[in-house]
Amino acid sequence: MNAPPLPAEVHHRLATAEGVLFDIDGCLVLFGQTPHDSIALPGAAAAITALRASGRAVAAFTNASAKTPAGIAAALHELGIPLDEHEILTPAAVAAEVITSRYADRPVLAFGGPGLLDVLHARGTALLDEDADPTDAAAVVVGWDTNFHRDRLQRAAEALWNGAELLTTSDAPSFASRGRPTAGVSGFIAHGLAHVTGAQVEILGKPSPTAMEMAARKLGVDHGKLLVVGDDLTLEIRMALAAGATAVLTTTGTHSATDAAAAPRATRPDLVVDGLPELLALWPEVDEADGGGL
Numbered sequence: 494m495n496a497p498p499l500p501a502e503v504h505h506r507l508a509t510a511e512g513v514l515f516d517i518d519g520c521l522v523l524f525g526q527t528p529h530d531s532i533a534l535p536g537a538a539a540a541i542t543a544l545r546a547s548g549r550a551v552a553a554f555t556n557a558s559a560k561t562p563a564g565i566a567a568a569l570h571e572l573g574i575p576l577d578e579h580e581i582l583t584p585a586a587v588a589a590e591v592i593t594s595r596y597a598d599r600p601v602l603a604f605g606g607p608g609l610l611d612v613l614h615a616r617g618t619a620l621l622d623e624d625a626d627p628t629d630a631a632a633v634v635v636g637w638d639t640n641f642h643r644d645r646l647q648r649a650a651e652a653l654w655n656g657a658e659l660l661t662t663s664d665a666p667s668f669a670s671r672g673r674p675t676a677g678v679s680g681f682i683a684h685g686l687a688h689v690t691g692a693q694v695e696i697l698g699k700p701s702p703t704a705m706e707m708a709a710r711k712l713g714v715d716h717g718k719l720l721v722v723g724d725d726l727t728l729e730i731r732m733a734l735a736a737g738a739t740a741v742l743t744t745t746g747t748h749s750a751t752d753a754a755a756a757p758r759a760t761r762p763d764l765v766v767d768g769l770p771e772l773l774a775l776w777p778e779v780d781e782a783d784g785g786g787l
């Protein structure tokens with residue numbers, strides 16, 4: 494690794510960071526089309542282990558809403574990544590909190606897989622039944638719904654025409670996966686609904702301030718002492734910079750060092766690394782040996 498010397502400010506931020514929030518896809522792992530195709534990215538397990546051993550709080554935030562946090566943790570464990578269910582944040586948790594605080598007991602119309610619907614259900618969110626009047630919905634919540642057919646479109650549109658707010662777990666156009674990017678389903682549906690109804694899309698996951706707030710709370714760390722590591726300038730990097738956290742781009746997924754250099758200030762990371770081994774090697778007072786070797 495021929496990294497240039499670390500600027501003093503970045504060195505200080507790494508040394509004094511009290512918590513680290515990792516992205517998952519393109520940062521810790523590349524999921525394949527099947528579980529057998531999935532891989533852990535180099536240094537992912539070691540970085541988590543070493544940072545934990547250094548006394549720092551560690552968690553991961555994915556914009557994915559297909560799987561529950563338990564399902565994601567299980568998939569990560571299969572790849573040797575030591576993160577547990579309680580250390581996985583998804584936009585579904587943000588959705589549950591936003592819906593409760595904003596709409597109280599008014600029901601919402603939610604579209605998604607278990608990663609959204611099961612989480613909302615478990616948290617007691619009032620969900621409209623399939624056959625209920627859609628105009629009763631306070632909001633339409635869109636996640637990774639791979640069965641979003643015409644009837645659902647019509648119900649969602651009727652809710653939105655009647656004044657429901659339009660929330661989505663993520664509007665990322667794509668995310669990093671093994672061999673090729675995966676096209677984003679949630680944003681595709683949400684922006685399609687915006688097109689047909691004129692509603693504004695509100696994003697619950699990264700880079701929303703609400704997502705950042707929840708992550709900082711989860712880690713028990715102030716924004717200024719939090720490091721956010723991810724592969725997407727428009728998601729992790731934008732979110733971290735807006736909150737005054739330290740933004741680290743790893744070039745193992747969506748965006749490259751060239752993209753970072755050309756990025757406007759709001760999405761230009763504090764540090765660019767070519768992978769988590771480089772990040773760990775640069776980190777003052779973090780013992781790489783605690784990561785079990787790299």
Ligand SMILES: [Mg+2]
Binds near residue numbers: 516517519520668669
């Ligand atoms: Mg990513």
